[in-house]
């Protein structure tokens with residue numbers, strides 16, 4: 179397996195970053211996960227734009243889009259696979275012990291792994307911990323994912339594949355690695371980014387392609403929504419058949435099934451040539 183590091187391809191087994199890289203010591207880094215279909219990254223420009231927004235939010239230098247594009251192409255060419263999960267990691271780089279950044283500049287790593295298409299439906303839980311909708315790094319795709327790791331482990335313990343967070347004012351927010359949509363009176367709604375959720379790229383495409391509304395929703399909307407579904411790069415659009423103890427037996431319901439069809443039909447439009 180070849181990865182991109184320090185401006186070129188390297189063997190994954192021998193590639194090394196500093197043990198004092200701030201991505202490791204203080205979680206000072208950002209990332210993107212992209213899908214690659216037969217070696218073609220999906221929605222690459224949108225991912226690069228979000229990477230830049232996250233970098234600016236953390237005060238990291240703007241990532242060089244040309245380099246990231248070259249890195250993705252090189253990694254995909256060196257590791258052919260039908261469905262890949264590309265991971266771009268961009269950190270504060272090697273620095274002193276403590277939170278001040280060093281002068282070495284950022285570390286860019288691009289790697290790919292095989293992935294598989296997710297099942298059409300899944301179970302989710304809600305967790306008692308909250309997303310902070312007004313934090314310094316809210317909405318940035320940072321490498322500080324420990325909270326998500328803990329919540330996801332809780333979901334797995336309970337036979338679910340995703341954990342959903344509310345925010346500090348009791349509104350529905352997002353999952354550990356996905357955005358959430360609900361159907362109410364036949365209308366599709368998803369929390370706005372002011373809820374503290376990540377501006378998911380799949381979420382944005384679903385909003386654009388279906389006219390779903392961005393609405394502040396109380397967390398308990400999950401107890402009465404007609405349908406619930408998740409969106410993410412690796413899930414695409416995935417129906418929810420259980421939320422905590424509540425079964426949504428007919429999932430995917432008619433509205434979700436239509437969104438899944440629309441997404442599948444249009445997703446090819448955003449594949450990198």
Ligand code: PLP
Nearest residue numbers: 355356357376378379380410411
């Ligand atoms: N929310 C969080 C916290 C995520 O980590 C992700 C995916 O990485 C998403 C939402 C979904 O975003 P996207 O559709 O861009 O994959």
